[in-house]
Amino acid sequence: MILHELIDFEILRLLWWLLLGVLLIGFAMTDGFDMGVGALLPFVAKTDTERRVVINTIGPVWEGNQVWFILGGGAIFAAWPPLYAVSFSGFYLAMFVILAALILRPVGFKYRSKRDSARWRETWDWCLFIGGFVPALIFGVAVGNVLQGVPFHLTEILLPVYEGSFFGLLNPFALVCGLASVAMLVMHGSAWLALKTEGVIAERSKVFGTYASVAVIALYALAGLWMALGVTGFSFAEAPVVDGPSNPLLSEVLHEGTWMVAYSERPWIVIAPILGFLGPLGVLYGIRAGREGLTFLASKTAILGMISSVGLTMFPFILPSTTDPRSSLTVWDASSSHLTLFVMFTTTLVFFPLVLAYTAWVYKVLWGKVTEKDVLEQSDSVY
Template sequence: MLDYPTLKLIWWVLVGVLLIGFAIMDGHDMGVGTLLPFAGRSDVERRVIINTVGPHWDGNQVWFITGGGAIFAAWPLVYATAFSGFYWAMLAVLWALFFRPVGFDYRSKLNNPTWRSVWDWGLFVGGAVPPLIFGVAFGNLLQGVPFHFDDDLRSTYTGTFFGLLNPFALLCGVVSSAMITFHGAVYLAHRTEGHIQARARRAANWAGLVLLLAFSAAGVWLARGIPGYVLASALDPAALPNPLAKEVVRSAGAWMANYHRYPATVAVPAMAYCAVLAALAWLRAGYTLAAFGCSALALAGVIGTAGVSMFPFLMPSSSDPRSSLTVWDSTSSHLSLGIMFWATLIFMPIVIAYTSWAYKVMSGKVTTAYVRKHDHSAY
């Protein structure tokens, strides 16, 4: 079996991969849902848009469920603390997600304009709200979350729901929303044609511009206005989990330290910028599949930037920095990480292979002619 510190680092990478996979796979259908009321001007156009993601949106939820399960299994202290502190925010995400299954299933049951319009806006809520809240959550992580542990390692959250809605966190919410909308617009341009595709391209241009500006603004703000966290004492990577067995201090510009310490990590935010620009260029040239691939790389770059900036911190504490959770002191046991690692090596390729096959089978353009011809089977 791999040694404990190596497994801790591997699971930091694997959880990051799962979060990026969730953003890419579930993110594009959330982005499509966000664009639904605006890219579709008639009922048949909106049915075309829904049918681009309708056959596989629920399969993409596997990434969401697996990501949550991996955090629970690999980082139980992070899971418990985050779900306590972000309780109402998590409920808001779940309430928004409720609109998706019922919206997809019931939207076309009645041929009534009011009925269908209500479900269209429900699908918009289910697509737009979760990315916004996830972005706000990341913004709060970068600033530190008000919680602390007692001597028995019981966490207490001392903040409020509205305290989460601070200016920097809302800016991160804009980054997340623009990122997912951009990704969904590129995907929609790939799967449609005509007027819908033209509107999707325009949406991608605007969302890409907002993403670049907001991502840049957040980076400048983080470097110059928000203190980061630094380990001020030695920490044994092989030790059993104990967040209180270290000292942590806050320092201006600390979130930029990893880029100075490991210059190669600059490639991660650089990839985000280059991938967005490349996606827009490929989209303009008509190579929509290449644009979608670059859009996926842009998501990996944005999310990876947050991970690289914070490493080794996972959930810093603003009220008691010593209670901050890191990669080294908030994980499961050596045995648990080892068993999960080998299970992941077996089942992850199966999930990826099946997903790839499903998308290959359902590839191609969705047109108004197709929706009209399959009126009783299409969404």
């Protein structure tokens, strides 16, 4: 037996779909609070010292957190090449805006303290705001468009052709998803600041966290209702071949009905939206009870539930097509080869635990609250 045949092609495809979900959720849980803190920076901190406190809560960890984003992009490129080709070409301008905003973060961190000028520092603080708010919004808009389907088709030689426009992505449902994403990450950033700071900054963060939690519940419910009543789903015309060649054009896909049929076919997936609602409710309780650790854990639970609900509802679709449903990309027909998935999976088994162990060690070393005394005693620090 050839070594890679030890694991069925079907199982490997499913495992990489799960791993991709883990990477995206990990990115939202880690770099998500960085973006949330950046979006909150001009509002929870009024003085330069307060802003330095806020920045120092994420300054030592944001670069490591962003690794999850890189790993997610790498996983899409290697495990799901058609998904990478369609999304990164069709969403090119949106990706460019995200990258431009993310570039402002390291520049803002490194440059804001280079001059002792209030206007200079305030300018870079607003750059950090853009670096947090804009990616959070566009990531949510992208999810909203994926749920509705994307206007693309595959040629007979599987060349992807995107037929939409950047402004076409900014449709009402996608914008609701974008606002839900912003609210979710602002809530997460608030929970982080409540955990890592004290005094007036922590109190302001709790206020914003309360508002953001209520917004998450309302927007998540609105998006779910809208998806049930106004978003057409996708389904296979007949049972798909789960271990066949990676060629979407071999399957017949229907663009009709609703995504919500998934909950009658797989009732257990209802746990995801339940967690999506329980998470922000837990944040509200944690804030009122003054339990910062519980608040942060509840915020992570909300992220887990909300992102999982998208993937589980759409499964096995990962990027459906509105202009040619037959071109829709699914878990079963858009992956790399059996051998490629196997080699990547065995490599992941070795290195992924090391990444988790190192990340846990970093957070343990850097644990504790950041105070004004800390930053004032380090007046020559980068942040």
